[in-house]
Amino acid sequence: MTIIKTVSSNNKTIIIKLGFVVGLIFLGLVSYVIASGKLKTSGGKVLGKKTQIEVPVTNNIPDNLFQKAQDTMTDVKNNAYQLAHSTAIVVGDIATQSAQTVKEFIVDNTVGSAVKQLDSLPPDVKEKIKENICK
Numbered sequence: 777m778t779i780i781k782t783v784s785s786n787n788k789t790i791i792i793k794l795g796f797v798v799g800l801i802f803l804g805l806v807s808y809v810i811a812s813g814k815l816k817t818s819g820g821k822v823l824g825k826k827t828q829i830e831v832p833v834t835n836n837i838p839d840n841l842f843q844k845a846q847d848t849m850t851d852v853k854n855n856a857y858q859l860a861h862s863t864a865i866v867v868g869d870i871a872t873q874s875a876q877t878v879k880e881f882i883v884d885n886t887v888g889s890a891v892k893q894l895d896s897l898p899p900d901v902k903e904k905i906k907e908n909i910c911k
Contacts, residue, residue, distance in 0.1 A: 894902060
């Protein structure tokens with residue numbers, strides 16, 4: 777019994793929803809008919825004049841287009857190889873310079889601290905170490 781009361785109380789909303797769905801279906805059918813070309817207007821003339829402008833078709837593609845494209849691709853490939861080679865050289869130089877800097881840093885820190893320790897020794901011990909190193 778409650779289901780029937782609910783349906784009868786919402787009768788207006790059901791009719792509105794149903795009308796909306798039917799309207800959408802009708803609108804879809806009308807747009808389909810217009811899009812498919814079944815509903816046409818006059819034959820493309822307005823006041824006796826043609827409405828379509830004829831565009832001349834030109835074929836301005838050069839005969840050697842393929843050769844030009846191939847030459848361009850070869851140039852791009854060569855430039856890419858040159859860029860990669862130059863980049864490799866620069867990166868190699870930077871790596872060499874970095875390795876040299878690290879080596880100098882390590883030598884300076886190890887030898888520098890050894891020299892500092894030698895300077896803090898008494899003079900007679902320094903002489904003995906110099907004699908042992910120079911032998």
